[in-house]
Amino acid sequence: MATVLVIDDAAFMRLMLKDILVEAGHRVIGEGENGNEAVELYAKLKPDLVTLDVVMPNKTGLTAAEEILALDSRARIIMVSSVGQEEIARHALKIGVKAYLLKPFQPNEVKARVAEILSV
């Protein structure tokens, strides 16, 4: 049971992810639409886990991930990307992001990834 911050510029995608997380017994304590909100909300809410969409206006997921890790080097971040953006996701892993998920969400994979990260 973890607290999660969900960041994606599409409300629809946030809802999809939220549904899966709640089903797995976690609590979504915040939602954000862009990179700036991601960093602000992370600092404010200090969730156990944050999911970050790669493509967002203003500040990208990648930049937000960097800034969050600068705030908290032990932040648990999952990048969410589409097929075709794996390069970015892999780069994110190098800078300290814990995992990445592909859209459209496969519920089992999401749950497995999340459980993995939380267990460390």
Place this chain on the structure above:
Amino acid sequence: MDSNPHRELFVQEAQEILQGLSHCLSVLEQTPEDEPTLREVYRAVHTLKSMAATMDLRRTADLCHSLESLLDRVLKESLPLTPGQLDILFRSADQLERLTRVADGNEEWDDTKQSLLEEALHAAGIEAVTRGSRSDAGAPRLESRATAVRARPTAIRMSVRRLDNLINLTGELLIIRSRLRTLGAALNAPALKETIDQLHRVSDSLQREVLQARMLPVGSVFDRFSAVVRDLARQCGKQVRLVVSGHEIELDRTILDDISEPLIHLLRNAVFYGIESPAARAQLGKPETGTITLSGRREADRVVLEVDDDGKGIDVDEVRSVAVGRGFVSADQAQALSPQEVIGLLFLPGLSTASAVTEVAGRGVGLNIVRTRVEALRGSIEVKTTPGRGARFLLRFPPTLAILEALLVRVGEELFAIPMVDIAEVIEIDRADLETTNILFRRDRAVPLVDLAQVLELGADAGRHRRAFVLISSLTPRGPGFVVDQVAGQQEIVIKPIDRVLNRIGGISGATILGDGRVVLILDLQALVREERIERVARTGDV
């Protein structure tokens, strides 16, 4: 994953994204080298793709994927957008909108368009690579260097039904506070009076806010039209550009919803009837590309939407002769009509000056429906034309449909509400004066009079009173003037729509509930005048 409960949210969000997309495309039409806007298009398509994939909407996801590839190539290799590429983007946006409607259950699927489009996208993508002139390579840069062209609004979504409920409840609140005021006046309690005053102020503010929530900027509708005009111009081999202004002017969402089709019809008319062929224009010394201007502005308490073209204008004599030829009026009657009145004939169903019925326009139904729709929204339409120089169609609307400043009048035993905006002046007269004439002379003008008791068929009893009032309407420079028995006061009323059956009785545009609970019908003077006139013409043959 059960996608059905999420379908509504998907559709709402998809529509929002497509609207933003549409706006970006009209920006790109003016400035095809605008990279930040093109990136925003990329982002929109990208987001929609994920959403569609999640909902298992394969066709939408596939189309988005093809679009993404094209956009990716253009961004990497070859800005600015070519007209061909822009064209494909417009067509793709159309198709995505169609697909969203299919997803919403509002339309049947038609496979032919999609495969052609996908082929075109593929071809365009290859072309973009071979054209490539930029030296940057590497992964698509997904950061925006500047902030997004249109920041996502800080807004929430609400169903229209919920909004209408809020408005209804606010309306009821206003009625209840009226009653409270009446009751409070009977008691002598200053503290109560003061509290009721406060209630009054707060509920006024509440009503204003709630009604504001119904307002949307007209830009949300205007942005779609560039594509329409381009398509149409291409179909008839003309060169036309659409200039849009006044995006941010706000209008009631119901009006906006219903006004798209009429506006498109006017735009089509402008392209088909108005703008001349490039050759003809060149000969006339006009620029080969015709210009249509679609604008929105506030004028006093109305919102005005205007469609202007710099084409050949309306040929009054041609309209006259077609009207006679089709039996709408006799030759003599036609001669007696003023140019403005002749133009008015264009709004009759079945009259069209096109010599052939084509797929594009000319079925002769259009302008009549435009006017009906406009008037159903309590608007009015005016046409101005200068032969050889162009035509202007002005559509005027009250900004909001929900509330209205009205004059309450008594006709016989019945109470009616008349929109203040339709009334220019109110004067008192002696009924005896009406026995010999039905024309009133006022400020050097002859104002024809219409007896509301007669028109509304309220029986011979009505109008027995010695004194009467004439409401000189603002419909035309000469009124007409409507005779009523009494003026019972002016107040702001909340409009309740009426049942469809009642709606067919011309002359009633809605109803309202007064503070004491009485239901009062709202009169549509424009409709009454028209019925009256048509009847009179039919009866006496006198125009």
